[in-house]
Structure formats: structure tokens, C-alpha cells
Amino acid sequence: MSAPALQDAAASPPRAARRIDAALVALILGAVILWFAPVGMGRYGTYVLSLWLVMSIGVMGLNLTLGYAGQTSLAQAAFMGLGAYATAILTTKFGVSWYAAFGISGLLTFAVGLLLGFPALRVRTHYLAFVTLAFSTLVWLVLRNEQWLTGGTFGISNINRPEFFGIKLFGALEFHRFVVVVTLILSLALWWLIRSPWGRAFTALRENPVRAASLGIDTRAYTLLAFAIGSAYGGFAGALYAPLVEFIDPSPFALSQSFSLLLMVVAGGAGYLFGPFIGALLGVVLPEWLRFAGSLYLILFAAIVLALLVVCPQGVSGLAERGWNVLRRKSGGAR
Amino acid sequence: MAEFIAYLIAGIATGAIYALAAIGFTLVWQTSQTINFAQGEFVMLPAVLILLAVKLFGLPLWAGGLIGIAVFLLIFGAGFKLVVVDPMIKHGVLPLAIATMALSIIMKEGAKDGFSAEAQSFPSLVPTDMVNLLGISISLQHLAIIVVAFAAIGLLQWFVGGTKLGRQMQATAQNPTVARILGIPVERMVLLTFLLNAALAVVASLLISPIYLAKFSNGETIGLFAFIAAIVGGFNQVRGALVGGILIGVADSLAAAYISTQYRLAVPLVLLVAIILVKPEGLMGRKEERRV
């Protein structure tokens, strides 16, 4: 299903260590670049960059579920919705601080992930995919119908952006930098998780569940945990999405959006640490960039994704890795 | 009671539509493990292509129909299989399923930009009269859909069980490796199922569009319900699609009548979860021998 960049972590420690450092350096360097990137870019560019990062967080979570634990979830957008609505309701109606709301959103989606995954993972096959399909639509229905709580089809407006030690983050640039920091923290946490013994267990699980089980890994517990953490990342992404757009209604959390998040994971490269960033880039920034094509821009977008997947089913990261290997082999041969 | 029967019949009629769309779904799954997320768009597009051919070339309806259907079979029967499915199928189920999502965007946006963003009426092959059955009025159009859905399943069952070609197809579906050893032209059999899928989509499109109108976004609902119907009925049994479709259609109709119109969508989905919790392979499905 996917060719992981980190699968050899256990196999060859020296090379793996080098690579992981490269990943760490890339994460931090990327954050520094993104911190300064929007200077002179205008609010639109800044907003799109922030949106890209927020979606990346959601895709990261799904990447953990799919790329590392091998389970398909069709409810990532619904988890984003739970997080976004929890944050919006807590901050606008109850005056809770954003930081507390962010934590609660993560906890809530983690708990829901556990509850949903527990019966689902009793049965193998595609059960989790089907259960999350149903869950996703049910969440959307509740968000739309329970107007007393969620504002129904009219949504919730005037969601405030948080403060950082007294500094108001209302401006586009300030909030973008805040998003960069949160994204960095969350991706470092994931990087650490994947490198930890837990993460190795996830990988072993995906590569060969039977062998993993025979090595004494409780496959069900780990799969469940991966799904719940992945869902919590969806909740975190939602908690940032609400103050970013300053308005939410049920439409960005519908089933079709869960499909499009899945598309981002696979197109970016499932099981690669940087896959989610590339996938979200394809899903969020590419359509904006293709706007020069006028009314055909969505067709062009879908055609690019389709062609990409036909040429390289492992997504962009897979393609890049393949290209990298070819290059290395060539330069090795020349020497 | 009469009221209940009216809802029931309405549900069966809608369910038959989902079933028609779901049959093709299960067919391509069986022979090539393809989950086609563009299935709804497959049902939407033939009607649009026919109207487009009529509009572009000023043809009479039957000629436009022939052109539209031929173009559709060529591109979305054979072309889909050769260009999208073949290069991807060996890489597992998911990348291919995602690719069909991209395909569905192309089909939807193409129909919108190339034809119209608005719904268009589509001529009916069947008279639009109403008939009275036991005091319940039902339209001939709905009746035709029910009859065609059952006939399609019957024909497919006969084809698979009673003809050489059909048995070869089934062997391909059950175990391609053994089928190849036995000298069955596996590739051609898989292509056949894709053509069958496209042909069924055309039939569904011709029957549904006069009632639901031809519109680029029509595939969204039909595709989702066909997917649910296939899961409920069992992905690996063609008759599962019929059972699943009708069950979902009836559940939806009764939910709107007796539970809540705001939450009617929830009822088929809760049913879905309940059924696969008890029987993961679907109502009519057999256990998968192959791990996917």
C-alpha cells in the first residue's frame, strides 16, 4: 500500500539515525522559512499558507491512521468538525481560553476515536472505513440540525483568535506565525512518536500484522491507539481552523471533505513524514494556484492528481524517493 | 396501513435505483478489486452526454442517444479500465479508489462546464402515466425501474451461471491465477465486467434522468447510496446489491415518514453499522477468501 521512508529505522541504525536527523532539521528549517515567508506576501497569500498548515495537521493525523496503522478512516473531516465546533462553542459561548479549548478538542476527538475504533477493530476487513463513513455523516447531521448548540446551517460567526502572553494574534501575519509554531510542535510530537518504540510497533504492524502479533505486539491496542491519536490531530486541526476562518458552518466537515483529506494523504504519500505537507499543498494550494485557468481549474486539479496517482501510486513522496534512488545509483555508478 | 404501503412502495422504487447503480459497483469489485467512487457520476453522465450530442450536432434524440452511449462505453468502460485501473491495480485498493475520486471531480466539473450548471429535463422512455395498484398510485416510470433492476439481476445470474462466458467471468472473479492456468483470457474477462458496468450505468441513467433530471451533481447522492447498498448487501454478490439497495431505499422512505425528516439520512447509516457489526461481509456476501 505504501513504501515508508522510515521503515528501515530498525534495520540499519546508523543510516536511520542520519535520516531522522535530516527530518528533524528539515522540520525546524521549514518552520523558520514559513515564519518569515509571508513578509510582503499580502493577506491572501498568508491566509492560504496558514490554511495549508492547518489542513496539514489534519492530514498528518490521517497519515498516522492510514500510513502507519494501515486503517482507512473516512471521518477525518468530521473529527476536524468536532474540534472546530468544540473550540468555537467553548470560546464564544463560555469564554474559555483558546488554549484550554484546544486541549479539550484534542481530548474529545481522542476519546471519540477510541469509542468508535473499539468495536470497529474487532472485525478486520474494511469495517473501520464503513463505520467512519456512517459516523462522518451522523456528525454532519448533528452539526446541521442541533441549532441551539451549533448554530445549525447558519454556523457560528465572530470566533476570536487567541492571544499569546498578552500579544493579540488578530492580524493575518501574527496568527500565521502562531499556526507555524503549533504545527511545528505537533509535527515534532509525531516525529518523536514514530521514532519511539511505539512508532516502531505501528510500522511493524502495517508491514506484517501476523509477524507483529507473533512478536508479542498487541496489534489491536496499537491500531486503536494510532486511530485515536490520528483523530485527535483532526481535532487539533479543527481547533485552529475555527479561529483562522473566524466562522464555521457544517459544510467544510462533510463526508466529501473526509474523502478529500484521504486524497491528500495518498497523493502526498501515505507513510512518509512529509507526505501530509505535500498532500495538503496539493489539496489546498494547488487549486488556488490553478485559478489562472478560470472555470477549468478544478478539472485541471483533478487531472493532475489522477495523472500523479497513475504514474506513481505511492504519491509525490514515493515519486521523489524513487527519483532520489535513481539519482544516487547513477552518481554511484559514475564514481 | 395504506399509508404504510405507499411509503413502502416509494422506498422500493428508490431502492431499485440505488440497486441499479450498485450492481456495477459489485461487478468491478469482484473482478478487479476496484472501489469506484465515481459510480454516481457514471450514472449521471450518460444522460448529459446524450443531451450534449443532441445540442452540439442538432441530432434527433435517438441518434444523439447512440452517440452518447457509444462515447460513454468507450471512455468509461474500456478507457477507464485501460488508462486508470490497469496501471494502478497492482498497488492495492486505496490509490485506485482515490484515483476514482479524482475521476469523479473531472466528470462532474466536465459535465458542468461542458454542458450546463443547471438541471435539464430528459425525455422519458416510459410513459409518465400513473397506475393504481391496490389503491396505491405508482408511476409507470418507477415501476419500470423496479422491473429493470430485477431483470438485470436475473439476467446477470443466468449469464454467470448458465453461459460459458459467464462461468469464465466468475472463475476470473474468484481466482484469477487459477483462471489463467485454466486458459481463461483473464484480461478480456475483466474488460468485459467494466463494459458491463458502463452499460448498466447507461441503463440506470436512461431510467433515472427523466425523474431526477440531468444535472452534473446528481451523482453525489446516487453514488453514496449505491456504495452503502453494496456494503449492506455484500460487496461480492451481485444479488446483494439488489437486497442492499431496496433495504436502504425502504429505510430512507420510512425514516422520512415516521422518524424525522431532518435525520432521515441517519437511518440507513445506522442500519449499515448494525448489519456489518453482525455480518461484516454483508447480508448476502460470502466471506472473502482473498486478503485485500
Next chain:
Amino acid sequence: MKSLWVMAAALGAALSLPAQAQDKVKLVDVIELSGAGAAAGTNWKNGADMAAADINAKGGILGKPVEIVHYDTQTNPGNTRAAVQRGIDEGAYAILGPIFSGPIGASMQISQRAEVAQIVGGEGAGFTKQGNPYIFRTSLSQTAAMPKIAKYLKDTVKAGSIAVVWVNNDFGKGGRDAILPELEKAGIKVAVDVSTEQGQADFTADAIKVKNANADAVFVYLNEEESARFLRAAKQQGIAKPMIGETTLLGAKVLELAGDAANGAKGHVGLSTDAPIPALQEFGKRYREKYGFASDHNGIKGYMAVFMVKWATERQKKLDKKGLADTLRGATIKASEEPGVLMDTVIEQNGDLDRESFLAEVVNGKQVINTTLPRIKP
């Protein structure tokens, strides 16, 4: 390190905004061209394009040609916000659109902060109640239209009970929430309250439900093609009660799609190319010639929006963004002064509109206007 290259590419992609031109009147149209609002948005876009062509054929605004850029919102609030922000960054003189209330709600703070007028096609009640001085409607709001329906039901239809069928999106829910109190005030009982889905294909179950409620009349508040599907299903179930609607039910598209199932439908119409106003009929004719299909009310709204900009700009005699909004606020635009607005239009302080509207009935597949209703505050 390849990820860094990708990030760099992202920056380049997001950076590339076209340079803005000063010698043009640049309007950015942020509109639903895909997703649930695509049909409405396409009408609006065509109307706006036609207005720009008409204006440019006569020498533009203050001698400068009008340029309209259309950005699709995918009927998604987040994307709408991005598109409006892009328009502002590109130096748009005014923002046109969107139509759906959710996307309006997500983007109106952006134009407010930039002090740029945003002229929208929404009919939902909420967004003009938030004290945003930069938002303007192009049609009556639901709060203005629904009392007229309730009065019509009471006085003309003489209905004692009614079945309400509505689409469960911001448009339909807004309309339903606006009419229920009016019905109560008029002493009309709601026999059954049926919510339907956006994009719903089959209305048989809903029609049976309405039939069994046996109300004196049915109020249908759905988008265009859903209206047509419902009317057909209602006819199949033999519902003989009057079908009452507001603007969409009596629209040209619904009549075309529903065929004879639409006959006898009646109600209130805010904007119509069949209205007994020559300018509206002329617009409808030219639209049909240009685009090959009849314009719904959104096409008219798109056309009017551009002319509202023209009128206010010529009145303030300069291209001042903030001044544009100030001029529009509280203005009365007479069709005799600016024929492009098609009807006399009064803009209130909060961006709501007041203008004449119509009562109509469908006879032999045609919309027949039988009464012209005066403005609420004449």
C-alpha cells in the same frame, strides 16, 4: 531536504498575484461556481458579465472600462474567505457575491476590515443584522418577503392550515424560520413541517407525507431543481392543494423542468424576468439570447450589483472604495436615473433593500404576474 524545495515552491505559487491595473474599474466576483451553489452562481456570473459588457459598450464608468474577475468559492466558507482576501489584496474596487449565507458570513469581516463594499446575492436574514456597514443586498431579505407570503395565504388563499416543505440549508432553514412566526401571527396552523435535503433526488416520501397532512395549502421553499422534482412528485401523488412559493418556486427554470406539474402554483416573486416592468423583460430576453437559457432571479441580481457600483461611482465622481460604500448606504436608486438597476431600489442603512415585488401564478406553464406589491416603506 526535498521538502524544503516543495515549501519554496509553495511560497512561489502563493505569491504570484497578478499586478493590479489602475486604468480599470476592477470588480472581483466571489461566487459559487462549483458545489451546491453552482446553478445559482452561474446565473449571477452571467448577469454580472452582461452588465460589464453593457457598461463597457457605453464607455465604462467615469470613462474607465469595467473588469470583472470571477473566483469560484466551491460553496465553501474557507475558500470564500481566501477568494475575498485575494480580491482585496488585488485592489478590488468592490466585491460582488457570494450568494449562500454561510460563505457570506465567512467573508464579510474581510471586506469590512478593508473598508470595501461587498454586494451579495444572499436572502438570509442574519448577515445584515450584525452592524457591518459594508455589506449590501441585491434582493429583498427573507424577513421582508415572508410577511407578504403570510398575508397572501391569509387574505387571498384563505388557508387555515398549511404544510411547509423546505430545504435544509441556510436558504431554506432561514426562510422556514422567518415564515413560522408570520404564520402564527396570521392564525394559520402548520399541519406538517417537512425538511428535505439539498440535492435530494426523490421526493415521493415527502409528497406522501404532505398529502396525508391534508392541509389547505402547501408552502414550498426549495432551490430550483428540487422545487421541480417536488412539484412532479406532488402531482404523481395527486395533491390538489395550492402550491405556494416565494420567488424560486415560480422561477423560469422550475417551470421548464416541472412542466405541467407547475400549473396552478402561485405566490410571491421578488425578482422576475416576467414582471410587468419593460426593463426586466428586456433583460430577460437579452440574457436568453446571449446564454441560451432563461435567467433566474440570481442572474438579475448579478446584473443589478454591477449597476449599483456604476451608479454610486458616478454619483461620488471618483473611484473611492470607502466612498462607494458610503454612497450606497441609505441611497435611493431610481431606474429613471440609472436604467441598469432595472427597478427603483431603496438601500437601507444596514444594507437591506426595499423595492416593489409581485404576486404571481403559473398558468399554462407561464408565470403570470397579477399584482404588484408596493414597497414596505413607501
